[in-house]
Amino acid sequence: MTRHTEHDTREHILAIGEQLCMHRGFTGMGLSELLKTAQVPKGSFYHYFRSKEAFGVAMLHRHYAAYEQALNQHFFSGQSSCRTHLLAWYLNTIEQFNQHGTISGCLTVKLSAEVCDLSEDMRTEMNAGVSMIISLLARVLEQGRQQNSLIFTGDAAVQAQVLYSLWLGANLQAKMSRSVIALESALEHVKTVIAAPAV
Amino acid sequence: MTRHTEHDTREHILAIGEQLCMHRGFTGMGLSELLKTAQVPKGSFYHYFRSKEAFGVAMLHRHYAAYEQALNQHFFSGQSSCRTHLLAWYLNTIEQFNQHGTISGCLTVKLSAEVCDLSEDMRTEMNAGVSMIISLLARVLEQGRQQNSLIFTGDAAVQAQVLYSLWLGANLQAKMSRSVIALESALEHVKTVIAAPAV
Numbered sequence: 511m512t513r514h515t516e517h518d519t520r521e522h523i524l525a526i527g528e529q530l531c532m533h534r535g536f537t538g539m540g541l542s543e544l545l546k547t548a549q550v551p552k553g554s555f556y557h558y559f560r561s562k563e564a565f566g567v568a569m570l571h572r573h574y575a576a577y578e579q580a581l582n583q584h585f586f587s588g589q590s591s592c593r594t595h596l597l598a599w600y601l602n603t604i605e606q607f608n609q610h611g612t613i614s615g616c617l618t619v620k621l622s623a624e625v626c627d628l629s630e631d632m633r634t635e636m637n638a639g640v641s642m643i644i645s646l647l648a649r650v651l652e653q654g655r656q657q658n659s660l661i662f663t664g665d666a667a668v669q670a671q672v673l674y675s676l677w678l679g680a681n682l683q684a685k686m687s688r689s690v691i692a693l694e695s696a697l698e699h700v701k702t703v704i705a706a707p708a709v
Numbered sequence: 710m711t712r713h714t715e716h717d718t719r720e721h722i723l724a725i726g727e728q729l730c731m732h733r734g735f736t737g738m739g740l741s742e743l744l745k746t747a748q749v750p751k752g753s754f755y756h757y758f759r760s761k762e763a764f765g766v767a768m769l770h771r772h773y774a775a776y777e778q779a780l781n782q783h784f785f786s787g788q789s790s791c792r793t794h795l796l797a798w799y800l801n802t803i804e805q806f807n808q809h810g811t812i813s814g815c816l817t818v819k820l821s822a823e824v825c826d827l828s829e830d831m832r833t834e835m836n837a838g839v840s841m842i843i844s845l846l847a848r849v850l851e852q853g854r855q856q857n858s859l860i861f862t863g864d865a866a867v868q869a870q871v872l873y874s875l876w877l878g879a880n881l882q883a884k885m886s887r888s889v890i891a892l893e894s895a896l897e898h899v900k901t902v903i904a905a906p907a908v
Contacts, residue, residue: 538736626884679878685825700872
């Protein structure tokens with residue numbers, strides 16, 4: 511029972527911290543604000559995390575673990591073709607942007623520029639998370655090629671890296687411009703990169 | 710004479726501030742650190758800028774003005790073809806990364822995720838700067854198409870936006886991975902997007 515509560519508190523701090531970081535960034539999120547919002551005492555925070563940096567690493571780890579699960583579910587279950595799954599992943603971000611008028615939900619978009627110069631431990635954790643996403647993208651590309659639902663040239667891992675870069679940059683452009691156009695242009699480009707086979 | 714010195718002090722604060730922001734981010738750059746590094750008193754700072762945010766806007770304005778001049782010089786002078794100029798622009802970043810092992814020199818890469826949620830004035834200034842870069846890219850694409858040094862499909866402005874997103878994202882990936890590979894993969898992709906005409 512105690513262990514269960516302990517786990518909940520740690521999870522709760524991480525979830526609240528992620529919400530705050532998504533808006534304020536990591537440096538901009540004061541520890542006192544986090545404790546106040548999460549309604550936990552300082553001692554409790556330091557019971558779970560030895561420092562703000564250690565908290566940051568755990569937050570990233572949790573974020574990418576959840577993202578991995580969601581992507582696996584999205585890409586590799588269901589009956590649609592790999593191409594359809596891939597395009598739906600893009601359309602999902604576009605829909606969310608249209609609903610909320612902002613990019614949210616991705617710590618890579620929000621924190622990559624900031625934390626890479628700030629903490630080597632956080633950079634390493636983030637890099638592992640992004641490498642995992644790119645690997646999953648490569649896997650779905652390769653599978654799509656095998657099932658003949660999409661065509662692309664060259665190595666799946668390289669292509670996946672390019673697709674990831676493009677989407678990351680387009681997300682930032684959407685943030686800057688408060689417009690969905692960069693996301694839509696990127697998606698149109700992706701459709702040509704992973705062409706549908708001629709019927 | 711006084712006006713000249715005034716201009717120099719303002720310029721000096723902006724230049725030092727940009728250097729600090731490039732490493733620490735905007736929130737992470739304390740005003741006291743800026744004043745100490747620039748060796749100017751607080752009163753002097755507030756003589757030129759009514760707030761840290763106003764300083765941020767002026768810093769972005771100055772950054773993109775210099776960038777516009779450099780890009781104009783790079784893209785539209787000299788004897789090489791537009792395709793060569795474009796690819797040289799990419800290679801320049803790759804060379805700098807290989808020399809310094811890091812991405813530096815671009816406030817869009819470093820600050821976009823941070824300042825867009827922080828300050829509407831800074832977001833607007835940054836968006837204007839990025840729109841200017843994309844317009845220049847579109848102009849060089851269009852000119853290259855006319856001089857038959859490169860081939861691409863569709864609208865130059867849309868293509869320029871896609872190229873910018875891809876490069877922005879690849880720069881962040883290079884930051885995260887401390888590896889040049891994402892930049893190189895992006896450049897290889899760009900070469901296929903702006904194909905050389907068959908001889």
